[in-house]
Structures are given as C-alpha cells and as structure tokens.
Amino acid sequence: MKPATAPSPPLSAHLKKPLGPILMLDDIREGQMHLAALFIAPNGQEMPPIELDGISISAENIATYQHVTIWRCRFSRPATDPSHYRWNGNRFDLAGCPEGAMQIAYVSCNGEEHGDLTRDGDERNAMWRQLAETHDQTPLSLLLHGGDQVYADEVTLGHPLSHDWPDRLPRDPSRGDLVDLRDHLRERFLDRYIAVYDTAEHAHLAARVPSLMQWDDHDICDGWGSLRRSRTYSPVGQMLFDCAREAALLFQHGCVDGDLPARFADPTGLHLGWSITAPGLRLLAPDLRSERSRREVMGTSGWRMMEGAGHTPAPGRTFVMSSVPVLGPRLSVLEWVMMAIPSMQKYEDDLRDQWQSRAHRDSWQHLLEILQRIASLDGQDVTVLSGEIHLAARGEMALGTGKVMHQLVASGISHRAPPKAWARFLDMLARFGDSPLPGHPIQMRPIPGQSHRYVAERNYLLLRKSEGNWQAQWALEDSGPSAWMPL
Ligand SMILES: [Fe+2]
Incomplete structure (x- = not known):
C-alpha cells in the first residue's frame, strides 16, 4: 500500500x-x-x-x-x-x-x-x-x-x-x-x-x-x-x-529546450545522445531511454548517432557510456524462466531493460558490431562504462584483431548493494557465457583482487591515463581500492 x-x-x-x-x-x-x-x-x-x-x-x-x-x-x-x-x-x-x-x-x-x-x-x-x-x-x-x-x-x-x-x-x-x-x-x-x-x-x-x-x-x-x-x-x-x-x-x-549544447547529436533533443572529443579521447553516450520501447532500445535518430560514431575516425580511446551493461551473463535464460512463472512476471520489465533481453537481441548485435568497427582501426580502442546493477563487475569480449573490449561496471555510488546471494547467483549464471556475435564470446571476469565476478559493495570507478595508457580502478566500500587494471 x-x-x-x-x-x-x-x-x-x-x-x-x-x-x-x-x-x-x-x-x-x-x-x-x-x-x-x-x-x-x-x-x-x-x-x-x-x-x-x-x-x-x-x-x-x-x-x-x-x-x-x-x-x-x-x-x-x-x-x-x-x-x-x-x-x-x-x-x-x-x-x-x-x-x-x-x-x-x-x-x-x-x-x-x-x-x-x-x-x-x-x-x-x-x-x-x-x-x-x-x-x-x-x-x-x-x-x-x-x-x-x-x-x-x-x-x-x-x-x-x-x-x-x-x-x-x-x-x-x-x-x-x-x-x-x-x-x-x-x-x-x-x-x-x-x-x-x-x-x-x-x-x-x-x-x-x-x-x-x-x-x-x-x-x-x-x-x-x-x-x-x-x-x-x-x-x-x-x-x-x-x-x-x-x-x-x-x-x-x-x-x-532550444539551447542544447553542441555535444548533443540532435539539437531538438528527441534523443539526448551526445559525444565529446578531446585529444586521444572520445566519450560517446547514447540515450537509451528517450526513444525506448518494449521492442526498441533506440529510435532511428539514436541509432544514426551511433552509426555515425562508428564511421568517424577517433584516434585513441573511445569510452562508450551505456547506462545498462553491454556485456553480462546470459540473462535470456533467466527471462525465459521468469516468463514461465506468473508471480515472477513483474521482474520481466527489469530484464527488458537489459541489452541481453530476448526482445533486444538484434539491437544488441547491432551495437556490438558498431563497437567492433570502432576498434577495427589501428590506433583506436573502445571500452564500455556502465552502472545500473548495484554491483561492481567487469567483462571482456575479444574483438578478433588481437584487441579486447572491456566492459567496466560501477554501481552504485549511494544505492546500497543487493544481498550477496544475488551476486553469487549472477556469478553462476555468468559461467554459461554468451556469444551474441558468433566467434566473439563474452567472458565475465573478477575485478583484480576479488574471487567472485560480482562484488556486492557500493563503489565508483576511476579511469587514469598515464604515459599514454589507460587503467581502471574500482573504489569498493569495504574491500578498498582494487589494483589498477590496464585497459
Ligand atoms: Fe540504479
């Protein structure tokens, strides 16, 4: 009530x-x-x-x-x-x-x-x-x-x-x-x-x-x-x-409305996707909410921004901000189980929010292809930053060119963590792996110093560039800072 x-x-x-x-x-x-x-x-x-x-x-x-x-x-x-x-x-x-x-x-x-x-x-x-x-x-x-x-x-x-x-x-x-x-x-x-x-x-x-x-x-x-x-x-x-x-x-x-800064792709703000380019660095943030429906993650305009970014040279590192993680465990199995149990159907909306939802499989593949294209050029790398799950985690996808795309998950800064049992359950689910792009399996891996793939502690992420190389470190509320991880 x-x-x-x-x-x-x-x-x-x-x-x-x-x-x-x-x-x-x-x-x-x-x-x-x-x-x-x-x-x-x-x-x-x-x-x-x-x-x-x-x-x-x-x-x-x-x-x-x-x-x-x-x-x-x-x-x-x-x-x-x-x-x-x-x-x-x-x-x-x-x-x-x-x-x-x-x-x-x-x-x-x-x-x-x-x-x-x-x-x-x-x-x-x-x-x-x-x-x-x-x-x-x-x-x-x-x-x-x-x-x-x-x-x-x-x-x-x-x-x-x-x-x-x-x-x-x-x-x-x-x-x-x-x-x-x-x-x-x-x-x-x-x-x-x-x-x-x-x-x-x-x-x-x-x-x-x-x-x-x-x-x-x-x-x-x-x-x-x-x-x-x-x-x-x-x-x-x-x-x-x-x-x-x-x-x-x-x-x-x-x-x-009417005076959106130049970083926004659509000056009318139909979607609020934006990008910033600095020397050696591009930040790319699609809007996964304005045009979202139960069938589509983004509309024509949002996808146009991402496709344009995939074809625009961006020497150095592109950090793609995706509010929900792009790499994760095979949630479609969980979604199928929840659909089958009437009392669990209210949680189905939560799974619809994920790239891994069965409803969004085509969109997920489309995004991964764009990210793969960005990293296919010499001197260009791509890393995904996400939150949403109230856990710290990381994943990898081999891009086939000797490069690896890292997924760094940091969440939340003030939202308290869910029970450790949920983190263990996701850890177990992550062992199944998934390959939305054939030949490019996704692997979830523990954050440096952790024995499990999902850490149930509040956290934030630091990204550091030193001597031309990017590294990541999670600040974990109970465990303290992780070791710096090269990207
Ligand atoms: Fe949240």
Missing part, C-alpha cells in the same frame, strides 16, 4: 542561499572546454557573476519554480591545461584534460527507490566523501554520471492522477487536472535534484570537476521505456516523461 501523501518535504522552500556552482561540460572545441555553471537560488536573490581573469560573466535565468530560480552561466577555459575561475569570492581550480595524463571518475545509481530523501547523510554520501578526497589528492579532469543520478520514483505520490502510477491510471484526465499534475511533478523533480546537490560532498566536486551525465530509468521512473504501452503513452505517462526530461535538461545538462 502506497503512503497517502508524498513523503518529500518541499526542500526548495528552505533554500537560504544559492546552490552551486554545479559545472557541466558543454563541449570541447578549438582547444577550449565550454562549460556551464548552474545555480539554484531562492527567488529574488541577486546572482553574483563568474569571474575570469578580470572579466565578469553574468548568469542568465533559464527557469523559474515556486520558490527558486535556475541560473546558468556559460564560459570557456583551456581544454588541455589546468585553469581556474572565481565566483562569489572563491577560487575554483580546474584540472583540464591533458592528453598524456588525466584521471576521470565514473559514478552511477545515486539514490534509492524508497525513502532516499530521509536517509542519514553520512551513510548515504560515504562514497561521495571518498571521491571528494580522491579529487583533493589527484585532481579529476571529468566526472561521468552513468545513470540514475536521482531516484525520482516517489515524485508521482501525492497527486490523484499519478498516486497509483503505474498500476492504476485515470483514463481521460481533464486538461486542467494535467496542468495541476505538471506543477506537482515539476516541484518534486526539483526537490530530488536539490536533495542530491545540496550536500557538502557533492558540492565540493561539482564546483571543481565538470560533469557529463547520461540518464537512465530512475531519472524518470522505474523501468521507463520497458513498461506497457498503456502506461507509457497514457496522458499521465507522457506528462511524467516531459517533466523528467525538463528536469534532466536543467539539472543534468544545464540547458533548456
């Missing part, structure tokens, strides 16, 4: 001073990092400008809520050299993205489905604190967020149209009631973002390390895109998506 009222307090009403700066990397072009600094400020407060070498750049108002205004300031800093900016009397240092030596962090699953707003902050943000300390020792160039930046599942509570989402929905809500629902959802999405951004641990990093984000289902609602059409395409479902998307554009990308 769902609670009768929304559990979240109106955090926006209690904000006393601006939240921010929260830095986003808009793009890298012509030797410059193009940045957006985002602020969430109480209505009516003056917003100090960003200061660069004696030049003041004013912030612009890009959205208004009941109690707060969203401000954004766009500015540029050198792409490959350290630099800094100032705001409100404080200096913030930036590492830049030097080609020879840089460190990037990857995080995912920043929250939990139920009661995330009332968790103890020390417990919830323990891994964020560790990451902030890591940055103070070895500055991070970029912070990649691989999905579930917020867990918005509870935003639907407390409004008569959406309180029983997705189980029971009004068939024909009036336009007036839908406008009321929009106001309800907008304010509650805002609160979710304030809750994660208004913590000392996150704020320290967000002001000093440009973020790049890719959403997953919980940024919208659990299972978005894998739910039945009667839910997704209902008036309430579409309003939920529109409000989630507006919030993601604002708080994950620092923009609104």
